[in-house]
Amino acid sequence: MDTTTYDVIIIGAGPVGENVADRVTQGGLSAAIVERELVGGECSYWACIPTKALLRSGAAFRAARDVPGAREALTGGLDVAAVLGRRDAFAAHWKDQNQVSWLDQAGISLYRGQGRINSTRTVEVTGDDGATTVLTARHAVVIATGSGALVPDIAGLREAEPWTNREAAAAAAVPDRLAILGGGAVAAEMATAFAGLGASVTMLVRDGVLPRAEPFAGDLVVESLRDAGVTVRLGTEATSVTREADGTVRISLTDGEQIEADELLVATGRVPNTQDVGLDAVGLTPRAWLEVDDTLRVLAADGAPIGGGWLYAAGDVNQRVLLTHQGKYQARAVGDVIVARAKGEPVQDHQWGRHVATADQRAVPQVVFTEPEIASVGLTAAAAAATGMRIRVIDQDLGAVTGSALHADGYRGQARMVVDEERRVIVGFTLAGPDVAELLHAATIAVVGEVPLDRLWHAVPAFPTTSEVWLRLLEAYGR
Incomplete structure (x- = not known):
């Protein structure tokens, strides 16, 4: 068993973890980052970047269609293979060599495997081959493991192997019929994308489309989706799901009706990726969201920082705002906090100090790339x-x-x-x-x-x- 010491250890090499590591390294500290999947994380391969690549071609097509002179030059619809190929390129074909190269250039050590906290400022990394490495942090451990798709407890749903945002973002082909559970940003964007690519799309929405936005926003999106041929069923819930031997997905609704589709996308929320990071070793509950203060220190049940303040959480896992750009903002803040505290410098904790993440409360920007x-x-x-x-x-x-x-x-x-x-x-x-x-x-x-x-x-x-x-x-x- 190898043991290595760094100033800061980050669990999770998505955009948030990468930015924490970069910030502390620029501040003169050493950093190690632990990743069990691809360096670059959800945003790079299964969320923001590939989904926007899927959406952009349709948006450009509609823009040309709406301007005389450009409209007349259109001679067909979208080239699906070209759209998917562009998406693949933006997802780096699900290879992370470029991201790993960046870590090397930045002087950040990478450990591949599952990282688990096993004691104060200590993380054990288990590689795919079962070998373990124990990393010790002089100053801080940061959990930046993000979130995963919530699959609700609907009878037969998990057995039916539904799509989540990952399968939708990386789809190798466009299904003829796509059903979508949910009405949030992921559901609305994927309905927009796949309808534009030729799928027959049905949205099954319980609480409205974009329910957290201004009401007029959801109304305009619903109208546009319906104009594009999407069936939007509001106030609808699924009671059970089955996948037939021929691959058809059958969804039973509360009113007794059944919907058939070739694929079913579940987009009903997110859960924290904290099920296997060693939270129990510090008195916290695995699979739970992590409560933090404005300097991103993880808090115990009594509201005090864990162990006096060596454990931090940034990005989706703290449930403040589940957006990549906001997670990167938190990463910059927590990186500066860790450097300041390591050097014994005062932390600027007033409202607009650079060491606090106050924009999470009332100044969060967001774009939903629908039509x-x-x-x-x-x-x-x-x-x-x-x-x-x-x-x-x-x-x-x-x-x-x-x-x-x-x-x-x-x-x-x-x-x-x-x-x-x-x-x-x-x-x-x-x-x-x-x-x-x-x-x-x-x-x-x-x-x-x-x-x-x-x-x-x-x-x-x-x-x-x-x-x-x-x-x-x-x-x-x-x-």
Whole structure:
């Protein structure tokens, strides 16, 4: 049994773990990272990157279709093989040599295998061959193992071998009939992608499409999906699932009806990948989400940092925000915290200090790459009102903005600004429309920076762009 000591040990080599390791290494500490699958993690191979590659070709096709002159040049539909081939290239054909090479160049040690905490600042790594290596951390251990797909307890579902986001993102072929359980971002995006690739798609949705977004966002996406031929069944639940000998999946619904499909995608939520990382060795429950403070230290049941503060958790496992960019933000924060504490420097724990992850609470940006795209940051109107804040909601038809009308004939979309009336600052912003994702960062800066509306009048949007929506919203708000 080999034993090696580093300043910091990270369990999980996805984007979050990689960024923690990079941050502490740049801060002068040594780092080892443990990974049981592919270096690069869920985002690189089964989530953000390959799914957006699947979606982009359809979005480009629709954009051309909506502009006269380009529309007439279209002579067919999407080339499915080319779309899947582009997806494969962006997923690096599910090989991680480039990511491993980056770790080497950054001076980060990689240990392949299952990492488990077995005592204070100690991680045991079991390789595929059964050999074990014990790693000891001088300063910190960081859990960055992400999350996996939730498969609900529906009779026969697991036995039917449904798709999760992984199988959907890496599908080698497009099924003729695809059923989807769920109405969140993964469900809506994959319905958009596979309908565009020629599948007959049925969504079985219990709680609404994009239920955490502003209501108009989900309504626009449902309308668009139905226009694309997707069957969206709202208020629907499955009671049992079977896969027949010929491969057909049969889904029984609460109303007694049965749906048949060639594949069934389950997109009903996520669970933490903490089932086998040694949580029991530090008094925590395996398979549980990890509670953390704003410096990402893992907390015990009594609210105190585990072991005085050597154990951290970043990314999905702490359940703050299950988004890659937000996990990377946490990684930068926790990396700086660990370096500061290792060097005996004070941790800047005030609201906007670089050592805290406060944006997780009220300034989270997110894009859902459906048709139309849904881009949002901060609080919805309902969430803001629930805090007791006195708010004012301003809506604007995006299609009435000159830049949008030039962007595409018949452009349809909406923007919403949620204002805290006491401070006269924006606390929430949502855009729904074609290609609105690239407009989101301006809103994120306004929310995070708490820019007064009076000051925003001097941020003049270029004409004729869709960004002119900012002027229209301010005009509607008034001086």
